[in-house]
Amino acid sequence: MERNLILIDSIPTVVWGKESEKIYIYVHGKNGNKEEALFFANIAERKGYQTISFDLPSHGERKNKDIECNIWNGIHDLECIWKYVQRNWDKIYLYACSIGAYFSLHAYKSRNIEKCLFLSPILDMDYLIHNMFSWFDVSENELKERQKIETPIETLSWKYYQYVKENPVQHWGIPTAIMYGSKDILQSIEIVRHFSMKFNCQLYISKESEHSFMSDSDRKIVTDWIEGSI
Numbered sequence: 001m002e003r004n005l006i007l008i009d010s011i012p013t014v015v016w017g018k019e020s021e022k023i024y025i026y027v028h029g030k031n032g033n034k035e036e037a038l039f040f041a042n043i044a045e046r047k048g049y050q051t052i053s054f055d056l057p058s059h060g061e062r063k064n065k066d067i068e069c070n071i072w073n074g075i076h077d078l079e080c081i082w083k084y085v086q087r088n089w090d091k092i093y094l095y096a097c098s099i100g101a102y103f104s105l106h107a108y109k110s111r112n113i114e115k116c117l118f119l120s121p122i123l124d125m126d127y128l129i130h131n132m133f134s135w136f137d138v139s140e141n142e143l144k145e146r147q148k149i150e151t152p153i154e155t156l157s158w159k160y161y162q163y164v165k166e167n168p169v170q171h172w173g174i175p176t177a178i179m180y181g182s183k184d185i186l187q188s189i190e191i192v193r194h195f196s197m198k199f200n201c202q203l204y205i206s207k208e209s210e211h212s213f214m215s216d217s218d219r220k221i222v223t224d225w226i227e228g229s230i
Contacts, residue, residue, distance in 0.1 A: 117177050180205050
């Protein structure tokens, strides 16, 4: 597959596939990178789309850089990518995973995007943070006092928590398809169903899949979903 390595405002980026007027912005999740988009880009190219992927802060080529992967930096990067894509393609689509979906909900809520595909999206960060409070025996008052608390999976931040509470997702007008695993512990099925009903999304549920969709059978499940939704 054709791939073009570029920098967009110092963000390492790959443009995949043969030239087209249509492109998918691929936003990876936690512990991902721009190269993982190859799997999606192969399918997209067969359907007539290019794909653009990039490393989120502290991921991929930016892993050792002194920049946090938080909501503000995530939105900044997505906006930089958007400006580049808008200048070079006529029709823009979105594919986002996990935390990448959460960043997209904030950065792209008012953008002219033709269609969106979300895999294991974080739709309600407040729910996840409160789960982390419970999992790691952290109180809201303790976080407020200490400002940041390290946990085995993520750093809890009071500033981030305040942003989440003050900025719930209230608007999403992009035609969207969601793939969710019923064994996903990061978001409840009630949250995903509520979001899907509120914003008229197509919801697909894999009964045996976890948040990561990493089992042997998950590859075909995700492939079939992409093929049918793209």
